[in-house]
Amino acid sequence: MLFPMTLLFNLLLLSHNCTAANNITLSRPLSQDQILTSAGQFFELGFFQPNNFSANHQYLGIWYKGLFPRRIVWVANREKPVTQSSAANLTIGSDGNLKLLDGNQDTLWSTNVSVPSNSSAKAVLLDNGNFQLKDSLTGANFWQSFEHPSDTLLLGGSIGYNFKTRERRELISWKSDNDPSPGNFAVGLEDFPVQTFIWKNDLPYWRSGPWDKSRFIGIWQMDSSSTSFFTVGGDLQQGQVYLYTNPINQSETDNIFITPAGTLQWVFWDLEGGQGWSVVWEAPQGPCDFYGVCGPFGVCNSSKSPICSCLRGYIPKSDEEWSRGNWTGGCVRRSKLLCETNASSIKFTNNGTDRFWKLEHMKLPDLSDYLDIPDDSCEDWCVSNCSCKAYAIVYGIGCLVWTKDIIDLQYFLDDGEALFLRLSHTEFGKIIITF
Numbered sequence: 001m002l003f004p005m006t007l008l009f010n011l012l013l014l015s016h017n018c019t020a021a022n023n024i025t026l027s028r029p030l031s032q033d034q035i036l037t038s039a040g041q042f043f044e045l046g047f048f049q050p051n052n053f054s055a056n057h058q059y060l061g062i063w064y065k066g067l068f069p070r071r072i073v074w075v076a077n078r079e080k081p082v083t084q085s086s087a088a089n090l091t092i093g094s095d096g097n098l099k100l101l102d103g104n105q106d107t108l109w110s111t112n113v114s115v116p117s118n119s120s121a122k123a124v125l126l127d128n129g130n131f132q133l134k135d136s137l138t139g140a141n142f143w144q145s146f147e148h149p150s151d152t153l154l155l156g157g158s159i160g161y162n163f164k165t166r167e168r169r170e171l172i173s174w175k176s177d178n179d180p181s182p183g184n185f186a187v188g189l190e191d192f193p194v195q196t197f198i199w200k201n202d203l204p205y206w207r208s209g210p211w212d213k214s215r216f217i218g219i220w221q222m223d224s225s226s227t228s229f230f231t232v233g234g235d236l237q238q239g240q241v242y243l244y245t246n247p248i249n250q251s252e253t254d255n256i257f258i259t260p261a262g263t264l265q266w267v268f269w270d271l272e273g274g275q276g277w278s279v280v281w282e283a284p285q286g287p288c289d290f291y292g293v294c295g296p297f298g299v300c301n302s303s304k305s306p307i308c309s310c311l312r313g314y315i316p317k318s319d320e321e322w323s324r325g326n327w328t329g330g331c332v333r334r335s336k337l338l339c340e341t342n343a344s345s346i347k348f349t350n351n352g353t354d355r356f357w358k359l360e361h362m363k364l365p366d367l368s369d370y371l372d373i374p375d376d377s378c379e380d381w382c383v384s385n386c387s388c389k390a391y392a393i394v395y396g397i398g399c400l401v402w403t404k405d406i407i408d409l410q411y412f413l414d415d416g417e418a419l420f421l422r423l424s425h426t427e428f429g430k431i432i433i434t435f
């Protein structure tokens with residue numbers, strides 16, 4: 001009886017000693033049975049087995065302290081698990097880098113940055129969940145986990161991209177709940193004005209619509225109060241654009257992550273509602289949210305059956321596919337535009353030129369071009385360029401035009417934007433052919 005008691009006492013003592021530290025240094029590595037705890041007791045860093053799946057698959061990760069089920073918010077060695085039971089540790093190597101070594105001294109993961117040789121590096125787990133490698137004297141930052149996220153965006157973290165170098169800071173899903181190695185889904189930014197995408201195997205899977213300086217206009221539930229939560233910023237000279245989450249309050253547990261099945265979830269730890277992770281918002285939500293479900297020139301209405309129809313003036317590219325519920329082929333124009341049949345001479349006849357059909361409450365389509373012209377010149381620009389298929393004037397953005405396919409268009413129940421679709425004048429009169 002005595003022996004287990006002593007063991008327990010020692011374990012308690014050991015764990016007490018371990019939880020005191022929030023940092024590792026050259027002389028004080030982190031062994032597999034130790035845990036770092038941030039100073040304010042918000043986050044922990046240590047070794048874990050996802051869902052206790054296999055003792056031979058251990059990873060170094062960060063999670064919220066004391067919240068179960070654990071939300072692993074960052075993983076170092078996603079692709080190379082520790083496969084021996086207890087010999088691994090996280091050290092600062094002689095070159096100043098963080099290194100995860102297994103019992104054979106093999107490096108499973110490393111920060112791999114250049115650290116000045118005159119500096120003495122240490123790594124600190126901060127109260128916002130950021131793990132930083134920095135100089136112990138000057139505090140100069142060499143590397144931080146917030147610049148290398150896994151599947152989770154923590155408060156104060158960011159995703160982004162550089163449109164000059166094409167480098168991305170993105171979230172990448174786990175392969176499965178038991179396997180943190182990179183899965184099929186990625187979340188990142190693209191375009192100008194910037195949009196958030198989920199990509200599945202590098203193809204668009206969901207899209208937020210452009211940022212209008214206070215919200216993403218393609219997220220129906222999002223209002224301008226989101227500016228208190230998100231900031232889009234960057235350095236256009238350098239080509240950098242970032243989406244930051246604002247660190248409102250250290251005790252807030254809000255975080256956004258991409259599940260192995262490709263759902264982007266915003267969750268928080270709900271103290272009242274049953275003490276668990278509660279979902280604030282997620283995407284995609286309905287059938288119309290999947291990118292391009294109705295194909296080019298198709299439009300999605302989730303309250304209609306079937307959900308897809310062709311835009312006015314367009315007919316299914318293939319009736320056979322369309323009637324089988326395969327809408328991805330999309331639609332084609334039924335009658336030629338005036339500007340396509342003949343150019344300048346007709347503009348001055350009474351028959352009228354091409355005109356614009358107004359569609360309201362829209363999630364605006366993808367593949368727009370932003371024009372830096374006055375709002376009231378937007379329509380004129382579109383009229384005078386035959387390749388302009390539609391335009392929109394968005395408050396907070398300005399003039400958007402579509403000269404390529406019109407894709408990923410959906411009707412919202414409410415709100416949304418107005419899209420002006422170019423049509424031949426024959427589509428406006430009585431001459432509309434039904435099919």
Ligand SMILES: *[C@@H]1O[C@H](CO)[C@@H](O)[C@H](O)[C@H]1NC(C)=O
Pocket residue numbers: 020021022023024
């Ligand atoms: C690093 O951890 C040690 C050991 O727990 C602690 O005494 C020290 O204050 C920590 N340093 C910093 C900068 O937090």
Ligand SMILES: *[C@@H]1O[C@H](CO)[C@@H](O)[C@H](O)[C@H]1NC(C)=O
Pocket residue numbers: 051052069
């Ligand atoms: C993993 O095992 C430990 C110890 O047996 C247990 O406390 C914990 O709840 C388990 N975690 C999961 C996710 O099953």
Ligand SMILES: *[C@@H]1O[C@H](CO)[C@@H](O)[C@H](O)[C@H]1NC(C)=O
Pocket residue numbers: 029031087088089091101102103104105
């Ligand atoms: C850390 O791991 C290395 C490689 O296995 C080993 O040489 C070293 O003794 C370990 N240090 C500690 C403190 O466990």
Ligand SMILES: *[C@@H]1O[C@H](CO)[C@@H](O)[C@H](O)[C@H]1NC(C)=O
Pocket residue numbers: 110112
């Ligand atoms: C470390 O970085 C260098 C250059 O940045 C790169 O060539 C090398 O492949 C990296 N090594 C590892 C293990 O990632």
Ligand SMILES: *[C@@H]1O[C@H](CO)[C@@H](O)[C@H](O)[C@H]1NC(C)=O
Pocket residue numbers: 116118119120135137138
């Ligand atoms: C290391 O050297 C650089 C350049 O000489 C200097 O700026 C820096 O302050 C030095 N760092 C330390 C910790 O001495």
Ligand SMILES: *[C@@H]1O[C@H](CO)[C@@H](O)[C@H](O)[C@H]1NC(C)=O
Pocket residue numbers: 249250251252
């Ligand atoms: C931070 O959030 C906690 C819990 O939600 C709350 O009790 C506390 O008052 C907040 N602090 C500030 C400065 O808003």
Ligand SMILES: *[C@@H]1O[C@H](CO)[C@@H](O)[C@H](O)[C@H]1NC(C)=O
Pocket residue numbers: 301302303304305411
């Ligand atoms: C979407 O479908 C519903 C149900 O059929 C219909 O009431 C609504 O008018 C449709 N919206 C648009 C913009 O066509």
Ligand SMILES: *[C@@H]1O[C@H](CO)[C@@H](O)[C@H](O)[C@H]1NC(C)=O
Pocket residue numbers: 321326327328329330
């Ligand atoms: C749907 O149609 C597209 C072409 O429009 C075709 O490539 C695809 O294989 C079809 N999918 C199914 C499930 O039939």
Ligand SMILES: *[C@@H]1O[C@H](CO)[C@@H](O)[C@H](O)[C@H]1NC(C)=O
Pocket residue numbers: 341342343
């Ligand atoms: C278009 O105009 C050209 C010359 O301006 C003329 O030769 C041609 O016949 C016209 N085509 C149509 C379809 O009206």
Ligand SMILES: *[C@@H]1O[C@H](CO)[C@@H](O)[C@H](O)[C@H]1NC(C)=O
Pocket residue numbers: 346351
């Ligand atoms: C103009 O309208 C008349 C009468 O509807 C028609 O005969 C003629 O072809 C039209 N011209 C053009 C260029 O559409």
Ligand SMILES: *[C@@H]1O[C@H](CO)[C@@H](O)[C@H](O)[C@H]1NC(C)=O
Pocket residue numbers: 384385386387388403
């Ligand atoms: C029309 O738009 C296309 C595509 O943006 C562009 O390449 C072309 O230069 C434009 N033409 C005119 C006359 O502005």
